[in-house]
Amino acid sequence: MSQLKKLAGQTAIYGLSSILGRSINFLLIIVYTAYLDKAALGAFTGIYALIGFLNIVFTYGMETAFFRFSTRKNLDPAKVYHSSQSLLITSSLILGSGMYLLAPWLSEVMNYPDQAYLFRWTALILSFDAILAIPFAKLRLENRAIAFAGAKLINILFNVLFNLLLIIWIPGWIESGNLEQGFLGFQQDWGVEYILLSNLLANGLIIPFVWWRAGFFRFTLEKEIIKPMWKYSLPLLFMGLAGVTNELVSRLLFEYVLPVNYFPGVTSREAAGIFGANFKLAILMNLVIQAFKYAAEPFFFRQSTDKNSPQLYAKVMHAFILFCSLLMIAISVNLFWIGPLFLKGAAYATGFYIVPVLLMGYLLLGVYFNLSIWFKVTDKTSYSFWITFIGALVSVAIIVGLVPVWGFMGGALSTLGCYLVMTVICFGYGQKFYPIPYQTGKAILYLVLAFALSYGGFYLDLQSQEMNFFAKNTAVLIFLGLVVLLEKDQLNSLFSLKKKKA
Structure with a gap:
């Protein structure tokens, strides 16, 4: 119980910072949908999908x-830190330079003619992210959650301030006559350009602070450390590529596989903007999973030598499924007011119906992360590639097959389908090589019921907003009631333990 409480406490700190930071960052979608056109949102969706994909290449599993x-x-943690950080700095210079030189070609391939500068900025963003990866990982390993969270929040605040300055304030000052036209080369018709530029400036400014908080590192590449780390991380690189394909490929490919005039009066790039904006509504689930990963990954490795670790991993999984299932229902049934609050414009409401599917997809991604501990602690990371590669194939097949037929729902189902397949395969192999006593029957019951209640509450529609709120949220109470009924013994044990301590 004390270990679970420790993990919960660490997750809460990471979660608070992630939720606060991402909530601040998420408010930018209000700015984007209010001040930029849908084509700019489509460009934002596509380029950031590329960034998510290439981020894996630039870090190649070195964090894990x-x-x-x-x-x-048998290894000195300081030497591991120095060598891994030095390796990432070297590789970032090589990869970043290569992408910088290829920017004109990329701009043509991705249909951004005469905008090679977008991909030069992207190369710098990716390089900065990569050289920050190990210092951030060191803070997590040392349980310095507050230092980690503080650095992340500062980075997000910088990003938000630059976005507001470039998208709202400077154009407003120019329009009011307080600044001259062309101030500092300001371009009135830029959209995604200022989103990327804000990200680049924020990442560059945070580097000295993060390096200072993580501690001094000495540039060194010790072969006896680098070689086995590379062997361990190489399958994780391919796993990451396949995994990010699963997560981002629908947003990257959506505009290219959607038939022309599928949505009357809306271009494919504008439709991709609507699709990408609705992905943002599933951000709360993604935040919880990200916060959990920040805390759980170093926690799982520290516990791996304990003989009771399988039982602990099972308890963590069960608690994770309960919490995330409840969260999925709560978000889904309240989309009728959450959606319009954050996405400004009636066009974005046409995609609200895919959000419960996306939430379930992200939940299964979290389940997969829990399951994946078996190949990380047994050093069988090669399995990770094949599992995620199969998931990527499923994802691409669903996108190509269903987006032309079902539009937004086809893209959402690619997320759900690939994570479902990956979860099933990972569970099967995990129980063979590293058995963990998961409560599988209960987990499936909770997931199926949560999905059904999510859509039941989403489609329930009464005459007034107040009646809708209370009627829809009965789904949350139904799920809570079932949890109390089925988890009665565990809850009694928990509360009796608290009484004894009191």
Whole structure:
């Protein structure tokens, strides 16, 4: 119980910072939908899908390798830190330079003619992200959650301030006559350009602070450390590529596979903007999973040598499914007011119906992360590639097959389908190589019921907003009631333990 409480506490700190930070960042979608056109939102969706994909290439699984090798008793954690950080700096310079030179070609391939500067900025953003990966991982490994959270929040605040300055304030000052036209080369017709530029400036400014908080590092590449780390992380690179394909490919490919005039009066790029904006409504689930990963990954590795670790992993999984199922229902049934609050414009409401599917997809991604501990602690990381590669194939097949037929729902189902397949395969192999006593029957029951209640509440429609709110949220109470009924013994044990301590 104390270990679960420790993990919950760490997750709460990461979660608070992530939710606060992402909530601030999420408010930018209000700015984008209010001040930029749908084509700019489509460009934002496509380019950031590319950034998400290439982020994996630039870091190539070195974070997880850092956790694994820093917790080995025969290695000096400081040497692991110095070598892994030095390796990432070197590779970032090489990869970033290559992408910078290829920017004109990328701009043509992705249909952004004469905008090579977008991909030069993207190369710098990716390089900055990569050289921050190991210092952030070191803060997590050392349980310095507050330092980690503080750095992330500062970065997000910088990003938000630059977005507001470039998208709202400077154009307003120019329009009011307080600044001259062309101030500092300001371009009135830019949209996604200022989103990327804000990100670039924010990431560049945070580097010295993060390096200072993580501690001094010495540039060194020790072969006896780098070689086994590379062998361990290489399958994770391919796993990451396949995994990010699963997560982002629908947003990256959507505008290219959607038939022309599928949505009357809306271009394919504008439809991609609507699709990408609705992905943002599933952000709360993604935040919880991200916060959980920040806390759980180093926690899982530290506990891996304990003989009771399988039982602990099972308890963590069960608690995770309960919490995230409840969250999925709460978001889904309240989309009728959450959606319009954040996405300004009636066009975006046409995609609200896919959000419960996206929430379930993200939930299954979290389940997969829990399950994946077996190949990380047994050093069988090669399985990770094949599992995620199969998921990527499923994702692409669904996008190509269903987006031309079902539009937004086809893209959402690609997310759900690939994570469902990955979860099933990972569970099967995990129980073979590293058995963990998960409560599988209950987990399936909770997930199926949560999905049904989510859509039941979403489609329930009464005459007034007040009646809708109370009627729809009965789905939350139904789920809570079932949890109390089925988890009665565990809850009694928990509360009796608290009484004894009191």
